[in-house]
Amino acid sequence: MAELRSFFSRHEDLTQVLLYAGIITSLWFAEIMVSAESIKYKWKHSTVNALFIFTALPIQLLLTTFVILISKWDIAHHWGIINFIPHHRNHWVYYISLFILLDLCEYIYHVTMHKVEALWKFHLVHHSDLKVDVSTTTREHPCETAIRTGFLMLWVFICGPAIGVLILRQTFQSFSNIIAHTEFRLPEKVNRIVGLVFITPNLHHVHHHYQLPYTDCNYGDVLSIWDRLFGTYGKLSKTETVFGIDTHMNEQLNGNFAGVVKLPFQKFERPTQQHNNY
Template sequence: MHSFLSFFETMPVWMKVGWVFFVLTIFWIFEGYYKLVFTKYNKWRHAKTNLILLAFVMLINVVFGIATVGIFLWLSDSSFGLLQLFDGPVWLELLLSIMVLDLIAQYFVHYLLHKVKWMWRLHTVHHSDKNVDVTTGTRHHPFDFIIRETFALIAVVIMGMPIAFYLFYRILSVLFTYFTHANISLPKQLDKALSYIIVTPNMHKFHHHFQMPWTDSNFGNMLSIWDRLFGTFVYGKTSEIKYGLDIADHRDDENILQQLRLPFDKSIHYKK
């Protein structure tokens, strides 16, 4: 187990970036054969906007990478965090760390992004996509992503986890993000069965419905237990889903400049 985790500590940058584009490519290919929604749109033009936003995210990651190293150095010297309170097997500490990261850095911050008005303005960029596919997983306003990363570091400090745990979580998070946004159709019974444990493509698509109350549901990224536990779980007929966002449907969702300005557009009445 230790040798497995040490791999993520020494994983070179090119391999981390390669993992992002490998997962993107795999689900891009699957979308061509196992579509959930059949809509006509220019897939490459649509991807261009989302991939530009991904480039911003990667730049932010560089900055947070420096901050992350500092935090882990401090944690190793201070022995701070919940994991220091008991001596459990590595696999259990890893599982607990991933669960806390998924709760705080995914579910909880995502919930806040919907419920706090100024955060919601930033998060509308993600929801304004009218053709949800695998590249939508990369679609975050830079300020939105900074908030998410800040909460991830808060979870790291609370747990006092080693850096290998955090890096392994990041690899898993990339996989789930693109899996749940991909325009793919799993067998209905399989998708529904899996949704009792993990977030599935169908489950997450309800979150991208253009109107409430579905917009404010299914906040999870990896584990579906948080939505079930806190009463935000929804699962219905995917044929009733319409992508986009009612308050911003008149905006060009493929115009990168418009999307970067969207949170600051005073003509949009954000109700939260």
């Protein structure tokens, strides 16, 4: 038992991957009970999304090495915004300040992925899913995995977090992202309270609506406060929400892994925003 414990503590990355795989699988089975689709459809849909794990893992593991090196450099040189926030070695102030700072960075990252045409081409792969369930969490183009981790290096350089903060944040972020994509929407009254601070499935589902301006709202990663603060908060009922992205509604293409990987390299025109009434 002690050997097993020591193995997992030495392989933190592997432990986290196994933990998330276990959570995603459990939620996937739980979703079958509330899902309107057949198991056969759900399996086919999830297989395409699951394949993205194999492209993301090597990129993520390789680039995380650089994230760790930057964090070590920050600490050694007392570099980063956190050094301007008076935390007087209080762990709570230190961890919470960095958590909020990094969440703001992720909000900026997400807005950038939507607004810069060259980056949107890769992010639209995540949005091209015509059915949002827990498996959508892993649907990320390999180039976006590299871009996202590249941005993380920048955020770590700017903010100056210790590795402990990054591990804690990564854990929160992964849980939050998994939950936000599940089919388990909160009752409206609960959503109104939880959604004041956190991104809920109800809020993230609006972000997956196929048309503007809804695609361009609720960018928040873990916290929803940035959307409220910067005017990108949006509401849409479950019955009005249609998953996907208007430029890529072809079910056959979206259900084919190779086809989806090629999406960013194909020409398409994005409709201009017609209205702005969230």
